[in-house]
Amino acid sequence: MNTPSSASAASLPPLVVSDRLAKKALRHFKERFIEMLLFGAASVSVLTTVGIIWVLVSESYHFFETVPLWSFLTDTMWTPLFADPHYGILPLLAGTLTTSLVALIVAIPLGTTIAIYLSEFARPAVREIVKPFLELLGGIPTIVYGYFALTVVIPMLQLLIPGLSGFNMLGAGIVMGIAIIPYVSSLAEDAMRAVPMNMREGSYAMGGTKLQTALRVVMPAALSGILSAYILGISRAVGETMIVAVAAGMQPNFTLNPLESAQTISAYIVQVALGDLPHGSIGYQSIFAAGLSLMLMTLSLNLVGHVLRRRYREAY
Amino acid sequence: MVSSTTMRMSDQREDQATPQALSNTAGFRSLRSHGVVARVETAPVKAAVEDFSFYYGDFKALKSISLPVHEKRVTALIGPSGCGKSTLLRAFNRMHDLYPGNRYEGAIRLHPDNTNLLSPGVDPIEVRMRIGMVFQKPNPFPKSIYENVAYGLRIRGEGNRSVLDDRVKEALQGAALWSEVEHRLHDPATALSGGQQQRLCIARCLATNPEVLLFDEPTSALDPIATASIEDLIHELRDKVTILIVTHNMQQAARVSDYTAYMYLGELMEFGETSQIFVNPTRKETEDYITGRFG
Numbered sequence: 001m002n003t004p005s006s007a008s009a010a011s012l013p014p015l016v017v018s019d020r021l022a023k024k025a026l027r028h029f030k031e032r033f034i035e036m037l038l039f040g041a042a043s044v045s046v047l048t049t050v051g052i053i054w055v056l057v058s059e060s061y062h063f064f065e066t067v068p069l070w071s072f073l074t075d076t077m078w079t080p081l082f083a084d085p086h087y088g089i090l091p092l093l094a095g096t097l098t099t100s101l102v103a104l105i106v107a108i109p110l111g112t113t114i115a116i117y118l119s120e121f122a123r124p125a126v127r128e129i130v131k132p133f134l135e136l137l138g139g140i141p142t143i144v145y146g147y148f149a150l151t152v153v154i155p156m157l158q159l160l161i162p163g164l165s166g167f168n169m170l171g172a173g174i175v176m177g178i179a180i181i182p183y184v185s186s187l188a189e190d191a192m193r194a195v196p197m198n199m200r201e202g203s204y205a206m207g208g209t210k211l212q213t214a215l216r217v218v219m220p221a222a223l224s225g226i227l228s229a230y231i232l233g234i235s236r237a238v239g240e241t242m243i244v245a246v247a248a249g250m251q252p253n254f255t256l257n258p259l260e261s262a263q264t265i266s267a268y269i270v271q272v273a274l275g276d277l278p279h280g281s282i283g284y285q286s287i288f289a290a291g292l293s294l295m296l297m298t299l300s301l302n303l304v305g306h307v308l309r310r311r312y313r314e315a316y
Numbered sequence: 317m318v319s320s321t322t323m324r325m326s327d328q329r330e331d332q333a334t335p336q337a338l339s340n341t342a343g344f345r346s347l348r349s350h351g352v353v354a355r356v357e358t359a360p361v362k363a364a365v366e367d368f369s370f371y372y373g374d375f376k377a378l379k380s381i382s383l384p385v386h387e388k389r390v391t392a393l394i395g396p397s398g399c400g401k402s403t404l405l406r407a408f409n410r411m412h413d414l415y416p417g418n419r420y421e422g423a424i425r426l427h428p429d430n431t432n433l434l435s436p437g438v439d440p441i442e443v444r445m446r447i448g449m450v451f452q453k454p455n456p457f458p459k460s461i462y463e464n465v466a467y468g469l470r471i472r473g474e475g476n477r478s479v480l481d482d483r484v485k486e487a488l489q490g491a492a493l494w495s496e497v498e499h500r501l502h503d504p505a506t507a508l509s510g511g512q513q514q515r516l517c518i519a520r521c522l523a524t525n526p527e528v529l530l531f532d533e534p535t536s537a538l539d540p541i542a543t544a545s546i547e548d549l550i551h552e553l554r555d556k557v558t559i560l561i562v563t564h565n566m567q568q569a570a571r572v573s574d575y576t577a578y579m580y581l582g583e584l585m586e587f588g589e590t591s592q593i594f595v596n597p598t599r600k601e602t603e604d605y606i607t608g609r610f611g
């Protein structure tokens with residue numbers, strides 16, 4: 001064990017003690033210091049994540065001591081504030097999935113179309129005008145979107161669909177879709193613009209039109225980036241809180257019908273967090289179980305995104 | 317204008333050749349001993365560049381070029397870097413239309429119909445349907461080998477599976493790639509080697525039976541073996557299609573081409589049969605470039 005290392009130490013050239021050595025030591029110290037600083041900065045995000053997971057898991061653990069995991073996953077009622085409380089996540093999950101699905105039906109086609117237009121068709125001048133507007137759209141606080149849903153979109157939907165309730169998942173989902181368009185379109189556009197020009201030239205040289213080139217060559221070439229954009233959009237939709245809290249209603253409702261009102265996981269969490277349930281009560285702890293479910297959903301989406309990116313990564 | 321020089325007899329040329337020029341024409345002479353060059357004189361003109369100038373914005377990159385491109389022959393464009401070879405080549409399929417600020421002046425007439433390819437009334441897509449192009453860097457699409465070759469047919473609306481199968485096979489055979497890929501037609505094209513990718517790009521063009529094939533330094537990204545296979549292929553293709561090739565490699569120009577155009581600073585300095593240009597150039601500049609004293 002010892003022999004090789006002592007042999008290599010012996011073969012090193014003898015150290016010369018000089019000024020240069022002192023400088024070297026100083027430089028070494030500085031490098032180490034900066035490295036530590038950078039490491040510290042990076043650790044903050046890691047530690048925060050670990051802290052959040054720790055809180056979620058430990059609080060959920062207390063919750064699951066009272067409510068069996070099985071009934072949490074299969075009970076179709078979520079009534080933590082009733083005299084006979086039920087803690088079934090399914091209604092909240094249904095609300096989350098339905099609003100997200102409506103949002104994606106809006107955001108994916110529109111976001112993709114915008115990305116194709118901006119990347120492949122728009123003249124630079126047009127792009128310079130449209131992009132800031134999209135960024136603005138992405139910067140509007142979601143609470144504003146929530147009231148936009150409640151006061152503009154839902155009344156319009158009520159004209160089309162008589163008898164529609166004033167709170168519903170359709171209106172909330174549509175507006176949520178509009179809110180996540182910028183995320184989808186800007187990432188997808190970046191992915192398409194990264195496709196090298198010689199790929200497009202290959203298609204044009206074959207007699208391809210702009211549209212054929214965009215749809216049959218550029219999009220497949222940018223597939224991994226476009227899928228990432230979609231995954232980000234889905235994560236946003238699943239985690240989105242204020243729009244659904246304001247416009248989808250606050251009643252847990254085990255339904256996939258977007259015309260009904262319902263509550264999502266995130267909206268439930270705000271409701272309880274803002275309410276006056278005593279800390280440590282089982283009702284209060286339920287938000288950690290709900291939060292953990294939400295986090296597992298977005299985490300698995302990120303994993304799917306990661307796998308897709310690796311799988312479809314293109315070598316140009 | 318310069319094409320009068322192409323009518324000289326070949327043996328005269330050799331007598332007048334300088335030793336340097338001769339040493340560079342070994343490839344060419346081996347071809348000629350196979351009787352390839354003998355047919356050069358008879359080829360009709362497939363495309364005629366007429367007093368063609370080209371502008372990138374305000375910069376005049378090509379200055380009134382006139383040049384015949386003979387049918388089912390290989391014409392090489394040579395000249396130092398930046399002289400405008402690619403610019404001229406890319407005018408033939410209106411590639412410059414893709415970027416703003418570019419301007420054509422003059423004409424490139426495609427025979428037999430005498431269409432001016434550069435006329436604003438002519439749809440660039442129509443032009444590109446008739447003229448194929450192979451690029452410097454192989455650029456297969458992110459699709460399977462099969463779909464790469466079928467691409468041109470599909471965008472022309474061909475959906476019949478058996479027609480596609482036949483044409484894809486034919487094109488891959490034409491590009492000397494069939495035997496290497498016939499059992500993995502549905503693998504991604506990016507899994508092929510660089511030389512195979514370049515032959516795939518050639519097959520992609522062949523599938524739609526272009527009248528003219530443009531090559532812009534098709535072997536500059538390839539190793540010598542892959543280069544040799546592409547050169548062999550170009551050699552076979554000249555029976556079927558008119559070829560225009562840009563190359564930096566003098567041996568390559570001598571080996572594969574029937575005609576050579578020497579360009580310098582956006583102008584056509586000399587055009588003639590490859591045998592004449594390489595053995596007995598009329599201009600001193602051409603000779604200097606070919607023999608490597610300049611460029």
Ligand SMILES: Nc1ncnc2c1ncn2[C@@H]1O[C@H](COP(=O)(O)OP(=O)(O)OP(=O)(O)O)[C@@H](O)[C@H]1O
Nearest residue numbers: 372375377395396397398399400401402403404564
């Ligand atoms: N997009 C462009 N905009 C402006 N000038 C350009 C553009 N492309 C080429 N040029 C200029 O036009 C001239 C001819 O360029 P071109 O690419 O045709 O040369 P080339 O002979 O193909 O050179 P190389 O052998 O290096 O490929 C050069 O001076 C070049 O700088």
Ligand SMILES: [Mg+2]
Nearest residue numbers: 401402403562
């Ligand atoms: Mg070039």
